[in-house]
Every structure is written in structure tokens, then in C-alpha cells.
Amino acid sequence: MVSNPFQCLTLSLLIIPPILITTYLLAAFPHPPEPIFLHKSLASLPPDAKSWSIYPENYYPGGAYVSLPFGRMRYWLLGPEKGKKVVLIHGLSIPAIIWRDVAPQLASRGYRVLVYDLYGRGYSDAPQTTYDANLYTIQLALLMQHLRWDKAIIAGVSMGGGIATAFTAQFPHLVDDKVMLLACAGLMEASDISRTAKFMSSPLVQTVTASAPVRKYLQRLILKNSTSKATPPSTSAPVPVPEKKSDPITEIVRLQSAHLTGYNAALSSSLREGPIRGQAAAFASEGFDGEKGRAVLIIHGTKDNTVNPRYAPIILTLLPPVTRARSKLITLEGAGHDLTISHAEEVTRAMLDFLEGKQ
Structure with a gap:
């Protein structure tokens, strides 16, 4: 028992302030949540940007935008309106241009084909958030709701x-009786991802690469590689130099990386937290x-250095018995x-045979 008044005062000064601070912190009302910051898409680039000639807004017919809670996104609808519905989902770094040789062929066979850019790629905004499975599945679910699609065949590369x-696991009522998985990620392990990719996807490195000086350097580098031509040797007669053809797939990845502030962060978060x-x-x-x-078609290449071919048969064994059969x-x-x-050509033929029951 403390009898000394001075000791009582000292003890009170030691105990009361922490109690008051703790009470205040527990009772304090939180600030309202900040709105999600949105990085712009390819649509924000000037009309003379190279991306417009490689992958324009009207790359496919039937294009439109829709604003969803995580930003504005771009989609396209191909094929007859009453055709059986098929959704094509692109992968980590390349937007919907990856389906350039597949989507039109499916549409020409009577399917109603939906292709779209995932958040952070192409003409869809890049929300400053975690790019996990939920972000991507909710994006598709809301897009289908916007289109008033009850269900569709789902395909992803x-x-x-x-x-x-x-998406099939979370929203089975929106998925038709078939799913198609091409070079499918989902079971990759940390050891499958290179040390360079892990280093580049770290938050610290992403902060540096997102800075204005680094992005300006990348933009100048891409511009130089796009416009420079080999100089012929000095002779009396000019020597024609064949123009080097650029790969549009590689180019669009470089352009997104250099010009879209949210692109690299979207890729990095997808590597760390995404559905790979x-x-x-x-x-x-x-x-x-x-x-x-359901019936599932799995297509995988033997020389796939990104997603090891050994995962394809494992996916098949994981499927429920009735589906596996x-x-x-x-x-x-x-x-x-x-x-x-x-x-x-081989991929499209296999997909059409599967869709039409010609297994």
C-alpha cells in the first residue's frame, strides 16, 4: 500500500496517461476510406503513340468501355449475338491481342466471343491495389453482369x-459446361519464377522503376529502337537496307512497361499474389x-519455358472424377x-473440336 502522497502522485502520472491514450485510440472513429487511385490505360496515350498502330482501340470489332468499381475497362464482342457464348481471358503481360488469331475464327464459326483487357493491361485502367484472384474474377463477373450474360464457356491462357x-470455383453458376485451359498457370511454385523476376517484382524495385526518370529512360530507349535503322557502308551507290520487322506482341509489352505507370506494378503484384x-x-x-x-480441355506445349509442361497432367488429376472423365x-x-x-491453327482447331464435341 502506497502511503506517501508524492509516491501516489508519481504512480498516477505513470498510469493515467497510458490509460487515457489507450481509451482514445479504442474509441477514435476511423477516417473514411480513401478512393482507389487509378493509373491510366493505353487510351490515355497521345494519338501519335506507337501503341495505336500496333494495338488500337478498335483492334477487334464490337469494342466498348464500361466503368466498374476498380476502374474503366475495355472489351470487345465478336460473332453473332445469338451464338453460344465464349469468354477468352489473356495472361500476365500481353493484353487481348494474344487472341488475335483465335477469337475471329471462333466468331466465324458462330460463337459469341468476349475478349477484354484485364485490369492494368491494354485499355483497362490499373487500380492501385492487390492483383489477386479475387480482383480478376470479380472483374469478369461484373463484366458479364453488365452484358447480361447468364453463363458462358470460359477459356484462359x-x-x-x-x-x-x-472463376469456375467462385462463380460456377456463371460457367457453362466447358472450360478451356491453355498453357495454364495456377500451380506454379516460387522456384519456377526466376530470381530476376522476383527481384524486379519487389515493392522497393517497383517504387524505383515507377519513378519519372526511369520511365523517361525506357521511353527514349523504345523510341530509339523503334526508329533507328542500320547505316549502310559508304559506297558510290546506295545499298538498300531491309527494314527490320518488329514483333507486335513484344512491342506492346515494352510500350506498356514504358508508358503505363500502373503496368509494372500490376505484373509484379500478379506474380506475388495473383492466380499463377x-x-x-x-x-x-x-x-x-x-x-x-464439366468438360475441361487442357492444351500445353512441350517447349513451354514459362509454365512447366509437367503441370498439365497434374491439373487433370486434380479435377473431380466425373469432370476428369x-x-x-x-x-x-x-x-x-x-x-x-x-x-x-492447331489451338483453334482443338478448341473448335472440343466445343463441338469432336473429341
């Missing part, structure tokens, strides 16, 4: 396959069962990761 998988990993439970989920078991794995000899570009 690379990370788009991981999104298709998570951790989707084993989604593959095995009841969402893939459907009423009678109705599913098919096709291995494309010599195909790499961008198989919708390099092996577009």
Missing part, C-alpha cells in the same frame, strides 16, 4: 487459365463438378508459352 479456374500459384483447391473444387461434371489433355509438340500465336 497462361495466368488467364488461373483466372478461369478461380495456389489454385490446387480451385481445380478440385465443386465448381468443376457442375450438374453432370469428360476432360482431355492435348500436348502440342514444340509449342512454347505463347501457343495462341505460334500454333494458332
Whole structure:
């Protein structure tokens, strides 16, 4: 028991302030949440930007924008309005241009095809948030609601396959009886990602690369590579120099990286938190069962250096038994990761055979 008045005062001064501070912190009302900051898309670039000639807004017919809670996004609708509905989801770094040789062919066969740019790519805004499976699946669910689509066949390439998988698990009522997974991510391990990619995707490095000086340097570098030509040797007669053809797929990745402030952060977050990993439970989920078991088409190239081909048969074994019995794995000899570009004819034929029941 403390009897000394001085000791009582000292003890009170030691105890009362922490109690008051703790009470204030517990009772303090939080500030309202800040609105999500949106980085602009390719649509914000000037009309003379190279991206407009490689991948313009009207790259596909039937293009439109829609504003959703996480920003404005771009989509296109191809094929007859009454055709069976198919959604094509692109992957990590390349926007909807990756479907350039597949989407028109599906549409010409009577399918109503939806292609769109994921958040942070192409003509869709880049919200400053975590790019996890939920962000991507909600984007598609809200887009289908906007279009008043009750359900559709879902197809995805690379990370788009991981999104298709998570979407089927989370929103099975929006998925028709077929799912198509091409060079599908979803089961990758940390060891599959290079040290360089891990380093570049770190928050600290992303802060540096997002700075104005670094982006200006990248823009000048791309401009130099795009406009420079080899100088012929000095002779009396001019020597014609063949013009080097640029790869539009590679170019659009470089242009996004240099000009879109949210692009690299979207890729980095997708590598760290996105649906390229951790989707084993989604593959095995009841969402893939459907009423009678969905049918799943898996297409993978033997030379895929991004998503190891060994994951394709593992995906097949993870599917529920009824679904597995109705599913098919096709291995494309010599195909790499961008198989919708390099092996577009084989991929399109396999997809059409699957859709039309010609397995």
C-alpha cells in the first residue's frame, strides 16, 4: 500500500496517461476510406503513340468501355449475338491481342466471343491495389453482369487459365459446361519464377522503376529502337537496307512497361499474389463438378519455358472424377508459352473440336 502522497502522485502520472491514450485510440472513429487511385490505360496515350498502330482501340470489332468499381475497362464482342457464348481471358503481360488469331475464327464459326483487357493491361485502367484472384474474377463477373450474360464457356491462357479456374470455383453458376485451359498457370511454385523476376517484382524495385526518370529512360530507349535503322557502308551507290520487322506482341509489352505507370506494378503484384500459384483447391473444387461434371480441355506445349509442361497432367488429376472423365489433355509438340500465336491453327482447331464435341 502506497502511503506517501508524492509516491501516489508519481504512480498516477505513470498510469493515467497510458490509460487515457489507450481509451482514445479504442474509441477514435476511423477516417473514411480513401478512393482507389487509378493509373491510366493505353487510351490515355497521345494519338501519335506507337501503341495505336500496333494495338488500337478498335483492334477487334464490337469494342466498348464500361466503368466498374476498380476502374474503366475495355472489351470487345465478336460473332453473332445469338451464338453460344465464349469468354477468352489473356495472361500476365500481353493484353487481348494474344487472341488475335483465335477469337475471329471462333466468331466465324458462330460463337459469341468476349475478349477484354484485364485490369492494368491494354485499355483497362490499373487500380492501385492487390492483383489477386479475387480482383480478376470479380472483374469478369461484373463484366458479364453488365452484358447480361447468364453463363458462358470460359477459356484462359497462361495466368488467364488461373483466372478461369478461380472463376469456375467462385462463380460456377456463371460457367457453362466447358472450360478451356491453355498453357495454364495456377500451380506454379516460387522456384519456377526466376530470381530476376522476383527481384524486379519487389515493392522497393517497383517504387524505383515507377519513378519519372526511369520511365523517361525506357521511353527514349523504345523510341530509339523503334526508329533507328542500320547505316549502310559508304559506297558510290546506295545499298538498300531491309527494314527490320518488329514483333507486335513484344512491342506492346515494352510500350506498356514504358508508358503505363500502373503496368509494372500490376505484373509484379500478379506474380506475388495473383492466380499463377495456389489454385490446387480451385481445380478440385465443386465448381468443376457442375450438374453432370464439366468438360475441361487442357492444351500445353512441350517447349513451354514459362509454365512447366509437367503441370498439365497434374491439373487433370486434380479435377473431380466425373469432370476428369469428360476432360482431355492435348500436348502440342514444340509449342512454347505463347501457343495462341505460334500454333494458332492447331489451338483453334482443338478448341473448335472440343466445343463441338469432336473429341
